[in-house]
Amino acid sequence: MSYDAKIVDVQVYLVEKAIKGNFADSTRNVETIGYCITDITTDNGLHGFGLTYHEVGGEAIREFILKALKPKLIGRSPFETEAIWEECFHYIRGVGRKGLAFCGYSTVDIAMWDLKGKLLNMPLYKLLGGVKTQIPIYASGGWTSYSLEELVEEAREMVRRGYTKIKLKVGVEGGNNPNEDVRRIRAVRDAIGPDIGLMLDANNVWRSATAVQVANRLRDLDILLFEEPVFADDIPGLAHFKQSTDIPLATGEHEYTKFGIRDLILANAVDYVQCDVTRCGGFTEILKIIGMTQAWNLAFAPHGMEYMHMHLMSAAPNAPFLERLFMFEDVSAMVFKDAPQPKNGYLELPNKPGLGMELDYDNIKEVCVKF
Numbered sequence: 237m238s239y240d241a242k243i244v245d246v247q248v249y250l251v252e253k254a255i256k257g258n259f260a261d262s263t264r265n266v267e268t269i270g271y272c273i274t275d276i277t278t279d280n281g282l283h284g285f286g287l288t289y290h291e292v293g294g295e296a297i298r299e300f301i302l303k304a305l306k307p308k309l310i311g312r313s314p315f316e317t318e319a320i321w322e323e324c325f326h327y328i329r330g331v332g333r334k335g336l337a338f339c340g341y342s343t344v345d346i347a348m349w350d351l352k353g354k355l356l357n358m359p360l361y362k363l364l365g366g367v368k369t370q371i372p373i374y375a376s377g378g379w380t381s382y383s384l385e386e387l388v389e390e391a392r393e394m395v396r397r398g399y400t401k402i403k404l405k406v407g408v409e410g411g412n413n414p415n416e417d418v419r420r421i422r423a424v425r426d427a428i429g430p431d432i433g434l435m436l437d438a439n440n441v442w443r444s445a446t447a448v449q450v451a452n453r454l455r456d457l458d459i460l461l462f463e464e465p466v467f468a469d470d471i472p473g474l475a476h477f478k479q480s481t482d483i484p485l486a487t488g489e490h491e492y493t494k495f496g497i498r499d500l501i502l503a504n505a506v507d508y509v510q511c512d513v514t515r516c517g518g519f520t521e522i523l524k525i526i527g528m529t530q531a532w533n534l535a536f537a538p539h540g541m542e543y544m545h546m547h548l549m550s551a552a553p554n555a556p557f558l559e560r561l562f563m564f565e566d567v568s569a570m571v572f573k574d575a576p577q578p579k580n581g582y583l584e585l586p587n588k589p590g591l592g593m594e595l596d597y598d599n600i601k602e603v604c605v606k607f
C-alpha cells in the first residue's frame with residue numbers, strides 16, 4: 237500500500253464575523269475576527285486543512301497563500317514538510333519571516349500534517365507520539381470593556397461551565413487605572429474562590445516598572461500567570477518583570493519561528509511559552525520550539541486556537557493547559573461540523589485521522605468572503 241500522494245489543488249476560504257458590542261482589551265477594540273482556511277487536495281482525493289485567525293488582513297493572507305505558496309505545493313508530497321518549510325522560508329524571507337505571510341505559511345504546514353495523518357489513517361496525536369486524549373483547557377475572556385458586574389458574571393459562568401482555570405484581561409482605561417484593575421481582579425478572585433486557577437492578560441499595555449508595580453499589588457491573589465504585562469517586543473522589559481515578581485510570566489503569542497522564541501528564552505524573559513502554531517510556522521516549527529522549551533525546563537502553553545493545538549498537547553510533556561477564547565466559539569461553529577466541546581475543563585481529542593475534524597463546506601462556501 238502506498239501512503240504517498242501528490243498535492244493537486246490548494247483553495248483558501250476566508251470566514252469572518254463582525255464582533256458587535258464593545259469588546260476591548262487594554263490596547264485595542266476587537267471589531268472582526270475570522271479564520272483563513274487553507275484546504276489542500278491530493279491526487280487520491282483526500283483533503284487536509286489548516287487555518288490561522290485574524291482580526292485584520294485576512295484578504296492579504298489569502299492572496300499570499302494563493303499567489304506565493306500554492307505554486308510551490310502543487311505536485312509535492314504532504315510528507316515533505318521539512319523540505320517545503322525550508323524552501324518556502326527562504327523563498328518568502330524578504331517579506332515573510334513574520335506577520336501575515338507567516339500566518340499564511342502556517343496554514344499550509346498544518347494542512348500537510350492533517351494530510352499525513354489521513355494518509356497514515358492515524359490521529360495526529362498518535363503520529364506526534366502522544367497517548368493522552370483528555371486535554372486540560374481553560375476559559376479565556378474577561379474583556380477590559382466589561383463593567384465590573386459583567387466581568388464577575390462571566391467568571392462565574394466559566395466556573396459553572398466546568399472550567400477550573402480562567403483568564404481575564406487587565407489594563408483598563410488603556411492601562412492608566414491600575415487601582416481599578418486591582419479592584420476587578422480582587423472581585424473575580426472573591427467570586428470564584430481560592431481553588432480556581434486565575435490568569436491575567438495585559439496585552440502589551442505597560443512599561444516594565446508599572447507592570448511590576450501592578451504584579452506586586454496582586455501577591456495575595458494566587459495568580460497562576462501574568463501574560464504580556466509588557467510590550468511583547470520589549471524583551472529586556474519582560475526580563476526585568478520576571479526578575480521583579482514571583483508571578484510566572486507568559487508571553488510568545490507574538491513571536492514567529494524558533495528564532496523568535498530562542499531570543500525570549502536566552503533573555504530569560506518567559507516562564508510559559510505561548511507561541512501559536514497558526515502563526516509561528518505550523519507543526520513543523522512548533523515541534524522544534526517545544527523541544528527548546530523542554531531543554532530550558534519551561535512550560536509550553538499555546539495561544540488560543542485550541543483545535544489546531546489540541547493534538548500537540550497530548551505529545552508535549554511540558555504542556556499544562558490549552559486556551560479556549562469564548563469569543564471564537566461562534567466562528568468555530570460556523571466552520572467545523574464536529575468540533576469537540578470541552579467538558580469539566582477537559583477537551584477530548586477526536587479519534588479520527590489527522591486533525592480529526594471535518595470542515596462544514598456547505599456553510600463555509602455560503603458565508604466565506606467572496607473576491
Ligand SMILES: [Mg+2]
Nearest residue numbers: 437439463489
Ligand atoms: Mg494574549
